[in-house]
Amino acid sequence: MAFTYDATQTTDLAKLRRAIHDTNNASGMGVLPDGNNLSDAELQVYLDNATYWYTAVPPVLRLIAGAYALLPRTISGVGYSESMAGIAEDLRRQADEWERKPPIDDASGGFGWYDESEKFFGSDREQVLP
Numbered sequence: 001m002a003f004t005y006d007a008t009q010t011t012d013l014a015k016l017r018r019a020i021h022d023t024n025n026a027s028g029m030g031v032l033p034d035g036n037n038l039s040d041a042e043l044q045v046y047l048d049n050a051t052y053w054y055t056a057v058p059p060v061l062r063l064i065a066g067a068y069a070l071l072p073r074t075i076s077g078v079g080y081s082e083s084m085a086g087i088a089e090d091l092r093r094q095a096d097e098w099e100r101k102p103p104i105d106d107a108s109g110g111f112g113w114y115d116e117s118e119k120f121f122g123s124d125r126e127q128v129l130p
Contacts, residue, residue: 001039012053016043019057019098020064033068033084058095065091 003025005017017023022031022038030037043060050056069088074081 001041003037004040012047012056013040013043015053016047016056016060019054020060031064033071038064054098057098061091061095061098065089065095 005014005023005025007014007018007023020031020038022043024030025037028035032038038060043056046056046060046063047053065088068084068091071084074083076082
């Protein structure tokens with residue numbers, strides 16, 4: 001399935017990818033538990049059923065949360081532990097926040113308050129939006 005992303009794009013698909021931090025298609029760097037990305041076609045279904053691009057974010061976050069919730073395990077290492085159920089819950093809280101507080105969408109395709117979503121899928125997976 002196709003994955004496209006260009007940081008300079010201001011399309012609804014690009015905005016949605018940035019909001020869920022599904023912007024890196026390198027192997028193992030996607031937002032799904034297996035490291036895959038959501039395809040353009042998968043995201044387009046949500047965009048087609050959304051009033052605005054940002055109203056597609058909560059259901060997509062819940063889709064990703066569901067994928068994590070299906071994994072009944074904790075990944076542990078020396079000084080490290082990651083609960084799949086905890087990640088799922090964090091994603092659900094993020095989805096709830098998106099529904100309560102619509103984003104600021106400027107003409108350049110930039111984002112307002114929700115740039116913090118990077119913290120979840122970025123280097124520090126423990127942090128989520130307040």
